[in-house]
Amino acid sequence: MAHAVLVVSDIAFSDLLSDPYPIYKRLRDMAPAVYVEAARLALVTRFDDIMTIERDCETFASSNPGSLVNKVMGHTMMRKDGEAHAMERRAIEVSFRPGTIKNHWAARFEAISDRLISQIESDGEADLFDALAAPMASLALIELLGLKDVSWQTLARWSQALMDGAGNYSGDPEISARATEAAAGVDAAIDAVLAWHRENPNPAVLSSMVNAEHPMNLEQIRANIKVIIGGGLNEPRDSILSLTLGLLSNPLQRAEVMANPDLWPLAFEEAVRWISPIGMYPRRVTRDVELSGVKLRAGDQIGLCVAAANRDDRRFANPDNFDVFRPKQPHLAFGAGPHFCAGAWVARQLVGRIVVPMLFSRLKNLRLRPDAPARIHGWVFRGPVSLPVAWDL
Amino acid sequence: MPTITFITAEGKQHAVTAEIGRSVMEIALEKNIPGVVAECNGSAACATCHCYFDPAFAAAIGPIGEHESDMLDFTASPRRPESRLSCQVRVADALDGMTVHIPAVQ
Numbered sequence: 243m244a245h246a247v248l249v250v251s252d253i254a255f256s257d258l259l260s261d262p263y264p265i266y267k268r269l270r271d272m273a274p275a276v277y278v279e280a281a282r283l284a285l286v287t288r289f290d291d292i293m294t295i296e297r298d299c300e301t302f303a304s305s306n307p308g309s310l311v312n313k314v315m316g317h318t319m320m321r322k323d324g325e326a327h328a329m330e331r332r333a334i335e336v337s338f339r340p341g342t343i344k345n346h347w348a349a350r351f352e353a354i355s356d357r358l359i360s361q362i363e364s365d366g367e368a369d370l371f372d373a374l375a376a377p378m379a380s381l382a383l384i385e386l387l388g389l390k391d392v393s394w395q396t397l398a399r400w401s402q403a404l405m406d407g408a409g410n411y412s413g414d415p416e417i418s419a420r421a422t423e424a425a426a427g428v429d430a431a432i433d434a435v436l437a438w439h440r441e442n443p444n445p446a447v448l449s450s451m452v453n454a455e456h457p458m459n460l461e462q463i464r465a466n467i468k469v470i471i472g473g474g475l476n477e478p479r480d481s482i483l484s485l486t487l488g489l490l491s492n493p494l495q496r497a498e499v500m501a502n503p504d505l506w507p508l509a510f511e512e513a514v515r516w517i518s519p520i521g522m523y524p525r526r527v528t529r530d531v532e533l534s535g536v537k538l539r540a541g542d543q544i545g546l547c548v549a550a551a552n553r554d555d556r557r558f559a560n561p562d563n564f565d566v567f568r569p570k571q572p573h574l575a576f577g578a579g580p581h582f583c584a585g586a587w588v589a590r591q592l593v594g595r596i597v598v599p600m601l602f603s604r605l606k607n608l609r610l611r612p613d614a615p616a617r618i619h620g621w622v623f624r625g626p627v628s629l630p631v632a633w634d635l
Numbered sequence: 636m637p638t639i640t641f642i643t644a645e646g647k648q649h650a651v652t653a654e655i656g657r658s659v660m661e662i663a664l665e666k667n668i669p670g671v672v673a674e675c676n677g678s679a680a681c682a683t684c685h686c687y688f689d690p691a692f693a694a695a696i697g698p699i700g701e702h703e704s705d706m707l708d709f710t711a712s713p714r715r716p717e718s719r720l721s722c723q724v725r726v727a728d729a730l731d732g733m734t735v736h737i738p739a740v741q
């Protein structure tokens with residue numbers, strides 16, 4: 243017998259924000275999908291269920307007529323399905339190919355990382371959020387997109403404003419106004435460089451968009467650049483910090499990774515499993531369907547909690563521990579299915595091969611500060627919001 | 636329908652009939668062959684559907700695309716000349732009798 247979706251009303255939104263993991267465990271043990279009033283979504287938290295959903299995008303669609311993302315950013319590929327999505331995705335793919343990353347982006351990312359670390363090297367202590375992770379992610383994204391004359395602070399502000407707008411379920415007018423202003427700023431920044439990219443084909447995303455076999459029109463370009471700005475800045479920023487935190491908190495693992503640099507990619511994958519930068523994303527149920535014995539109805543809005551799936555103890559032993567040496571198996575930090583993160587290989591290279599290894603090799607005896615503990619926050623997007631560290635001069 | 640034999644890293648054989656036009660990755664998932672993960676469901680973005688294809692069928696399979704080749708440089712198990720992303724290989728009559736070795740890790 244299939245059951246209706248259970249409803250939970252005793253979870254406070256602030257609890258989700260401060261630490262969703264105990265809540266995820268409770269939901270995982272309760273049922274395949276549970277409606278959480280504070281989130282206004284039926285949350286799916288088990289690994290296998292999310293895999294099943296992501297393999298069936300006809301039943302579980304990304305497109306959503308009422309989506310706030312569409313309202314704030316325009317019609318982005320993130321909220322399209324099938325061929326419409328595939329075509330736009332193919333247009334940008336060349337900028338994100340592993341080969342393009344190795345031959346083109348890696349050297350640029352290295353230069354940025356080197357500059358930022360040089361700036362703090364003689365300070366002896368820093369909060370890595372402001373001093374490294376935020377500017378690094380922002381400057382890398384500016385390069386990758388092909389924007390010019392935009393400061394890292396401006397791009398970071400746009401990114402935050404767009405994401406706040408996309409999550410503005412209560413319709414706060416101030417948040418809407420800031421999102422609108424950011425959207426206008428992005429449009430102007432695109433206008434300033436688009437003709438140049440058309441005439442000078444290069445690996446940047448804007449160039450790929452206009453020079454693709456099926457080039458995007460201006461509306462598509464504007465929407466998709468916004469979704470990349472909204473969704474491409476936090477994740478490298480947060481994973482730089484999570485990976486650093488994971489290693490600083492586990493000295494034995496750190497020593498092994500430092501002794502054997504081939505372990506960096508494993509350490510990176512473990513960091514994004516442990517604290518997944520995108521914790522939840524939505525899908526829309528298009529027909530009545532059963533999910534592991536739970537009845538979902540056409541029109542239901544569900545939230546896929548990949549952060550919860552990545553700590554599903556049916557799949558990962560001692561899931562709350564950061565363990566670089568756990569048996570290698572896939573996680574869901576990059577999602578799954580046709581919307582699998584387009585930036586996955588950029589993130590792997592940028593975070594796991596360039597920035598964090600450089601940080602550990604350049605700053606001697608890098609350590610956490612017992613007097614100023616790291617702070618981690620968020621659930622839809624989660625990561626350290628402060629990571630104070632010290633090192634020897 | 637052509638028959639394809641998957642051989643897992645432990646040496647277990649699974650002979651299956653495969654529908655023409657589907658990708659070899661889709662066949663593997665549909666028949667529950669262990670070891671093909673296919674995180675991106677065929678978008679050639681994850682490299683977790685990597686398999687070693689019988690070299691005798693290389694011509695019948697067709698050439699490796701540039702993007703596929705880039706991606707194959709980042710597989711978890713070593714790339715070999717017979718490496719392909721199984722999501723990029725379409726089942727055809729000419730592939731009847733082909734063996735596909737699944738790597739130990741994806």
Ligand code: FES
Nearest residue numbers: 677679682684722
């Ligand atoms: S399924 Fe992801 S590359 Fe083939």
